[in-house]
Amino acid sequence: MRIGLLTDGGYPYATGESRLWCDRLVRGLTQHEFDLYALSRSAEQEAQGWVQLPIQVSRVRTAPLWMTDEDILGGHVPKGLLARLVTGGGGRSYGRRERRLFTAHFTALATSICTSDATAEGGDGGSTADAADAQFTDGLYGLAELAREHGGLPAALRSETAVRVLEAVCRARGTGRTVHAATVPDILTLAAELDRVLRPLSLDWYDEESLGAVDLCHAASGGAAALPGLLAKRFFGVPLLVTEHGVQLRAHYLAATGTALGAPVRALLAGFHGRLATEVYRQAALITPGNTHARRWQERCGADRAKLRTVYPGMDAARFAALGESNDEGGPDTLVWVGRIDPSKDLIALLHAFARVRKAEPDARLRIIGAPAPGAEGATYLAHCRALAAQLFPDEAADAHAVGENPVSFEDIGGAEVSDLAEAYAAGGIVVLSSVVEGFPISLVEAMFCGRATVSTDVGAVVEVIGGTGLVVPPRNPRALADACITLLRDPERRARLGAAARARALELFTVEQNLAAFRDIYLELISRSPVRREADGAPRPFASPPEAQVLGSWTVPAHTPSWATEGACAGALGTADRDG
Template sequence: MVTGGRERIVADLCRDAAAQGIAPYVVAYDPVTGPARQIQLFDTPFQAIDRRAPAFVPKLRAWLCANRIDVLHAQGHVAAALARPALGTVPMIATLHMALGSGWRWALPIARGLRAAHAVTAVSHDLAARFRPLARRPIVVIPTGVDLKRFPPAGPRSAGGPFTIGIAARLHPIKRHEDAIGALRLLHERGIHCRLSIAGQGPRAAALAALAAGLDVVFAGDVADMPAWLAGLDAFLLVSDHEGTPAALLEAMASALPCIASNVGGIPTLVGDAALLVPPRAPRRIADALAGLILQPALRLHLGTAARARALDHSLHDQNFAYANLYRASAWSSDTHLNIRQSRDR
């Protein structure tokens, strides 16, 4: 299971579930292969059901009944589309995390899934606007929250070693790691040396490693201790083609890191003037922004301080409380101790 923003939100909801009077279950729509799950579920029961198997719908329906699930929380528009045929009388909440992108072949089942949900939420106003014509219903915006105690300001990195920029994102084409690597190569040609640390796993690993040959690029894989990894950075970078309210960027902002991010989706609303925004797919503009940070310590300090201040408005408690209220409003049972399924697609 590759860890991304959706998985982090699921983990945060599981960690806070008992305090909200909720008994969560987690289901993945893909078989788990390789090493153990990287996502920390805090002893939450976990089940993998292969969405590609012919018996997926009856298996999911049977699981919902066997565990007496009161509400199904589908993490993503595809997760909602896959779950709809199995729901029966179980109400569903669908949360939108990313744009439809090239998945228009899924448009009809996604529309059916969103319209069948008791409530649809989005992590940004941009996503709510994009999906409203497809959902044909109001979409509630619940911004991603961050654990401010777990991600305190990192402070200046100890002297020694090259200037280090970090990216935390699954190795997927939408995240545009190749643009960051291209920017690093442009800086190298200008005689500016820095290191790029990439946290995450995914299908692009081999291709990106080949692209980074000859550069100071570290592939850190799935990072278990994200606060410690962030504390080893001088700046943070996220240059995706699209984002909602990215958890990784919020964590970097809470850590008071100066950030560079693509001017897409919900990012401009999230960062305001507390980060350097660059166009998507623009390695030269990324290189210019990185050079500015590397050569101007005062700019780094200003952006880091402003980023932490912006992150203070994204309380993890507010996020979890908002979802808990939706669960209670959606539950067909009068029980106050809810069994909530967090389903997700990869």
């Protein structure tokens, strides 16, 4: 089969989300061909290039969605890059008929995102929500068809017509108080944001040689990555599979709280992403959440339970095999934290908890291993954590970098003390996770592969991953975190039992092999359920790689072979098959 793999801000770029998972998927399913359709999120991501791609990847199409209006209109984008963004140059002006169609479709979409389901929870909440969803899909697909036929949308989405439509629907009767209060700057900001999130509609990917040629679209996330899959299904009937390890709608809600956008803009963008999630889940043939936490979010957004199938992300257990099989406890009095240092990991609570641990167990140590998150916020947070550690342990922090002399140390992977990730987990007998926000806890699974006992906060998919093989406490509760750590520090036999059980669970559920096996079956299932796609002359369209191509030797019939020989061989084969069963 030919799989159209759709990504947003990840594979095949060297940095980004779901990069390793996508790479393992493509390399593991060698019997299929993959066409990559990737959206990039920044100029820096583009500049860092791609990972080395395996031979299964037959085509790569990319499009940048990070450009500003000034980049596009001012000609600051290389011509080749802009050509990937839109057909027709992106700056083409519509005629009267096209402007009328644009106004109708954009009005429908804008009206739908101004309609709040919460305002209709009385008698007709369901019908109002259904009507708004219908308006959204009419507007979305109408704009997509307009872009496909007349050369893209960017000029129209940045036009005065678009701004006037947004202003009218925000001022209309029945809109919520927050939306009704939108100012002109809010409306201009909203128009720019909608221009960005709707740019996938203007890509030149929707023809018989691109997404029309794949057998199945697999979106590696919801949101923008799934938009091309929606259009491939709309225009060509290609089935859509959606995988979400972290729900994009939830990620949007979390990210919006930290922006400078006004309340009306945040409300309207939340409405857009909510309607988009509903449509993606409705059109998907199957949805594979990476954990039950994501699955609950998808159900809340309207996903049909019959379409949901949890598939845990596969991780490489081999790199931790030696440590997991050695039964080496590392530092039995040492707590280890491993990860990216940022506020969501709540190292402040961990340091306060360790102060209580230190009073109960004077020989205990805490090693915080990892680098700060990129940007000023990560560096500032790390500095704050270092200052708090010096304040909590003033008599022991003369040398903040010396390992073995101070109760708390901050270390990087790749240094003299911690050469690689396995060494990080080998540094202690207990691994701690103190997060207040977490999706699928990768560091927790890695600790389980290493046979380590764990103490974690109850966030995201932690309880689902641990499954009774570690201690779980409420988040933002240093006392509970400290008590759990003290319990395991004082009970080495329990540590060993929990570590062994955790390793067995991780090897059963979270390996690359189980992930590949699941998607191998899912691809075949979806194709078997899909209608036969036909060529223009009515003949069935073959798969990109026929099953016979996997047979060793020559499986095609030479042109000079007599017809009777072919028929006889087929009859003999059928006869043998009948006799055997």
